[in-house]
Amino acid sequence: xxxxxxxxGKLIVFSAPSGTGKSxxxxxxxxxxxxxxxxxxxxxxxxxxxEQEGVNYYFLTKEDFEEKIRQGGFIEHEFFFxxxxxxxxxxxREVIDRGTHILLDLDVKGALxxxxxxPDDSLLLFFRPPSMEVLQQRLKxxxxxxxxxxxxxxxxxRLELDYADRFDEVIVNDNLDKAVDTVTGLISKFLSxx
Numbered sequence: 001x002x003x004x005x006x007x008x009g010k011l012i013v014f015s016a017p018s019g020t021g022k023s024x025x026x027x028x029x030x031x032x033x034x035x036x037x038x039x040x041x042x043x044x045x046x047x048x049x050x051e052q053e054g055v056n057y058y059f060l061t062k063e064d065f066e067e068k069i070r071q072g073g074f075i076e077h078e079f080f081f082x083x084x085x086x087x088x089x090x091x092x093r094e095v096i097d098r099g100t101h102i103l104l105d106l107d108v109k110g111a112l113x114x115x116x117x118x119p120d121d122s123l124l125l126f127f128r129p130p131s132m133e134v135l136q137q138r139l140k141x142x143x144x145x146x147x148x149x150x151x152x153x154x155x156x157x158r159l160e161l162d163y164a165d166r167f168d169e170v171i172v173n174d175n176l177d178k179a180v181d182t183v184t185g186l187i188s189k190f191l192s193x194x
Contacts, residue, residue, distance in 0.1 A: 009096030011118055012036065012187055013104045015111045016127035017157030019138040021173045025127065026103060028180045033187060039104040040091070042074075045083040058088060075117060076110025089117070096121065101191060108163040123190040125183060126167035130174040132157070 016022040030036060042058040044065050053059055060068070065084045068074060077086030087104060095102055096118075106114065111124050129135035132154065139145050139153055164170050169186055173179045 007099050008121060009098065009100040009102065010191055011092070011096065011102050011104060011114060011122040012190070013106050013111045013114055013122060013124045014127065015106055015108050015124065015160070015163075015167065016173075017129065017135060017160045018153050019135050019142070019157075020127045020129050021138075021176060021179070022105065022127050024176065025173065025180055025183055026105060028176075029183050029187065030103060032180075032184050035191070036101040036103050036187070037095075039087060039102050041085050042068075042088050042091075043083055043085050058091065060084075075114050076106055078107070087114075108160050108166075112163070112166055123169070123187065124167040125186065126164045126170045127173050127179070128161060128164055128170060129157075130172055134174075 014022050014026055026038070030038060040054060040056070040058060042060050042065065044060055044062045045057075047053070047057070047059045051057065062084065065077075065086070068086075068088070069077060073089055074086040075089050075092060077084060079085075087106065087110065092102065104111075104114065108126075111126075115122050115124055129138065135157055136150070136154060139150055145153065171179055171182055171186075
């Protein structure tokens with residue numbers, strides 16, 4: 001009896017400065033492409049009512065998280081608002097080994113590290129705003145930024161834009177429908193190449 005070999009899952013990474021529309025595009029693309037699941041991150045924050053282990057997050061103690069950092073167990077990790085967050089290398093491998101495709105939202109350094117770990121099985125997409133002026137207006141339009149946090153986000157955006165040429169594709173989000181169509185096409189093409 002010949003055993004059927006399951007196709008390896010692939011990794012699609014979205015990176016972008018805050019305010020570029022990446023989360024909106026991700027939601028719309030996931031609605032269109034039913035064969036992709038969003039990545040589940042690990043965190044040290046407390047599990048909230050209704051959250052499920054392995055569905056919303058992988059909940060780790062601070063000690064376990066720090067041990068995994070020492071062992072190289074993360075594709076990327078960050079510390080903010082008093083908690084650790086990261087993408088587990090072993091869980092990512094388990095999911096793609098089952099043939100499932102994953103969409104990840106990573107910062108530029110995390111995205112490039114993922115590409116180093118999975119060079120043939122990853123597609124890195126970078127979203128850029130039409131201009132820094134448009135990005136500034138989008139961030140101001142959120143009404144969630146004070147002058148200092150706006151300044152920090154814009155400075156970080158300039159640094160992130162310096163990495164754009166290291167990504168597989170760069171998409172300018174100047175029209176949401178067009179951006180979603182473009183991204184859906186790029187991902188579909190990538191997933192069809194076995």
